[in-house]
Amino acid sequence: MDFALNAWHIFNQSIGDYHLTDHVDEPQxxxxxxxxxxxxxxSKNWIDTVQWHLEDIIRDESIxxxxxxxxxxxxxxxxQKRTDLVEYLDSWFLNHFIDIVPAKEATINTETPAWALDRLSILALKIYHMNLEAERQSAxxxxxxxxxxxLxxxxxxxxxLMTSINQLLADIENGKVKMKTYKQMKMYNDESLNPVLYQKAK
Structure with missing residues (x-):
């Protein structure tokens, strides 16, 4: 199965569904x-798509x-939701490959499958919107x-990127790459780790 191509189709389905109303408050x-x-x-791409448009809105100088x-x-x-979902996706992959025994010479990739898919999701949005600009008749x-x-x-x-994702998954499945994940451990949303927040609580 071409996993990356399947993910690509799902990401674009999400983008298409969002743009039926093109509103940041549209329920997923x-x-x-x-x-x-x-x-x-x-869900991963829906979060990305809504955030893409929020980023557009916040740059409106009239707000x-x-x-x-x-x-x-x-x-x-x-x-935060995006990070949590990517980490959940990596847990899915860890469980999926749980019975794979890596070879002694197995390497560790610089990014996990889920974070590579995160890049693919954002790339789908870039391509969708760049294509709109390439065809915009008012421009x-x-x-x-x-x-x-x-474009x-x-x-x-x-x-x-799709080739790399498929190769990474194949290498993990064949024991050539050891799958290892780390939590992002973002600090700014944690009231016990962000000094601006925990100092206010004193």
Missing amino acids: KQPFPAGSLEQLLY TPDQALLIKRRIDASN TPEHRAKCTTK DVLLEQKTD
Whole structure:
């Protein structure tokens, strides 16, 4: 099975579903069975897609400081959900490969399967929106040409990243790569680790 291609289709299904309304408050769809790998991948991209548009909104210079603060809080919460879901996905992969005994000479990859999929999810969003810009008729021909050039690079990155993800999974399955994960241990959302927060509690 071409795992990366399957993930790519799921990511783009999420992006397409979001843009049916194109609103950051649209409830997440549930097209796959709860708890399935497909649903996890879909949820991962939905979080990324909503956050993509929140990042657009917060850059509107006409929004009020109060509005900007609320959006910043949403982005912070979204980042935490994204990290938590990526780590949950890595737990899924760890369990999936639990019976694999790595070879003595097995190496460790610089990133886990889930964090590679995180990059693929973001890349799907970049390609979707760059394609819109490359075809936007209200833009100048020069703008469309520049975006078409950028789109070509993104599509090359897609091919390379998907190939790398499939190779990584094959290498783990064959014992050539040892799967090892670390929690991100983000500190700024933790009231016991962020000095700004815990000093206020004194």
